[in-house]
Amino acid sequence: MKNYLLTPGPTPIPPKILEILAEPIIHHRTPQFRKILKEATEDLKYTFQTKSDVFIFSSSGTGAMEAAVANLLSPNDTVITIEAGKFGERWTEICKAYKINTEVIKVEGGRSVEPEMIESKIKAQDSKFKAVFTTLCETSTGTTHNIKAIGELLKDTDTVLVTDAVSGLGVIPLETDNWSCDVVVAGSQKGLMLPPGLSFISVSQKAWNLIKDSKSPKYYFDLSKAKKASDKTDTPFTPAISLVIALRESLKMIREEGLEKRFERYKKMAEAVKRAVTSIGLELFAEKNCQSDAITAIKVPENIDGEKLVKTMREKYGIWVAEGQAELKGKIFRIAHMGYIREKDIIRCLSVLEKVLHSLGYKFKRGETIKVARAILK
Ligand SMILES: Cc1ncc(COP(=O)(O)O)c(C=O)c1O
Numbered sequence: 001m002k003n004y005l006l007t008p009g010p011t012p013i014p015p016k017i018l019e020i021l022a023e024p025i026i027h028h029r030t031p032q033f034r035k036i037l038k039e040a041t042e043d044l045k046y047t048f049q050t051k052s053d054v055f056i057f058s059s060s061g062t063g064a065m066e067a068a069v070a071n072l073l074s075p076n077d078t079v080i081t082i083e084a085g086k087f088g089e090r091w092t093e094i095c096k097a098y099k100i101n102t103e104v105i106k107v108e109g110g111r112s113v114e115p116e117m118i119e120s121k122i123k124a125q126d127s128k129f130k131a132v133f134t135t136l137c138e139t140s141t142g143t144t145h146n147i148k149a150i151g152e153l154l155k156d157t158d159t160v161l162v163t164d165a166v167s168g169l170g171v172i173p174l175e176t177d178n179w180s181c182d183v184v185v186a187g188s189q190k191g192l193m194l195p196p197g198l199s200f201i202s203v204s205q206k207a208w209n210l211i212k213d214s215k216s217p218k219y220y221f222d223l224s225k226a227k228k229a230s231d232k233t234d235t236p237f238t239p240a241i242s243l244v245i246a247l248r249e250s251l252k253m254i255r256e257e258g259l260e261k262r263f264e265r266y267k268k269m270a271e272a273v274k275r276a277v278t279s280i281g282l283e284l285f286a287e288k289n290c291q292s293d294a295i296t297a298i299k300v301p302e303n304i305d306g307e308k309l310v311k312t313m314r315e316k317y318g319i320w321v322a323e324g325q326a327e328l329k330g331k332i333f334r335i336a337h338m339g340y341i342r343e344k345d346i347i348r349c350l351s352v353l354e355k356v357l358h359s360l361g362y363k364f365k366r367g368e369t370i371k372v373a374r375a376i377l378k
Pocket residue numbers: 008009060061062063087135137138139140164165166167187196
């Protein structure tokens with residue numbers, strides 16, 4: 001049975017990239033690899049929409065998150081973390097591991113943070129906060145924060161804005177420089193159409209000013225070491241050579257399509273999924289004003305076994321959607337529309353969703369989701 005991944009990472013990989021991944025290995029301390037690294041780094045800057053430094057690590061996205069904390073801060077520093085789901089919580093957990101004091105702004109699942117909540121904290125305690133940790137797309141709830149507005153608040157302060165764009169980069173708008181995002185982290189296995197294994201981090205001048213005073217322990221993820229090597233178009237350690245070569249290709253594909261066109265395409269797929277599922281009476285988990293175009297979180301209808309729904313789609317039909325995480329397990333399911341997920345995958349997924357919902361006893365007009373989605377996608 002063929003498997004179709006509509007999960008928020010890993011996402012499908014284009015055939016052209018699979019071919020590149022199967023090529024014989026080359027050595028990294030060579031002009032051949034340096035050229036590839038240079039091109040990949042330049043195209044990463046395009047995708048991040050930044051002129052600042054962008055570094056590549058061999059790790060999953062969480063590695064770059066940890067790099068942000070370890071490099072920017074020192075024990076006993078105080079920061080704000082925004083928690084609107086599992087990945088916002090991860091910032092708090094990493095900060096705690098590095099003995100950083102965290103002032104948590106907790107947002108109810110399905111909502112996004114009100115920038116005013118951050119503003120009042122910053123104003124009340126007068127630049128006590130070294131950084132604010134945010135999430136572009138909170139994958140666990142299908143929401144997106146208003147990073148632009150948060151950047152506007154922080155841009156003339158000493159507080160650094162750190163954004164987790166692991167599931168948002170290359171899928172939904174993020175203007176790193178224009179929105180004053182000092183540090184942005186991302187991973188390879190979502191919007192960038194690659195296997196897991198690479199993470200990325202961009203670093204603004206304002207962030208470098210904080211980095212030079214950081215006393216947290218670091219070795220592999222030391223950004224100063226990464227910068228020294230990168231200035232010579234090199235890496236401090238053995239890079240994930242094949243993945244970097246594949247990255248150059250995926251970024252080329254993104255540049256050729258153009259970010260604007262890409263964002264439009266995902267927006268359309270998101271609209272198709274959202275309108276299709278609500279047309280049969282399902283409810284979206286995220287509130288209207290903060291729904292992500294990268295992933296749709298859907299409430300499991302009453303009297304339907306959410307875990308069985310996801311399992312049957314996967315085991316009987318090869319359609320992989322994601323369950324809810326932690327306390328949302330069994331209560332929501334999530335359909336991703338990021339990376340190399342195409343319109344026809346969305347239609348296939350909806351058709352299987354209908355079949356399985358029907359088999360579980362959910363009452364609705366059959367065929368409706370396909371009709372609605374096709375009308376939007378055509
Ligand atoms: C928003 C967000 N942040 C961080 C992560 C963690 O990334 P990784 O699993 O690559 O470490 C994920 C992965 O699902 C994510 O969606």
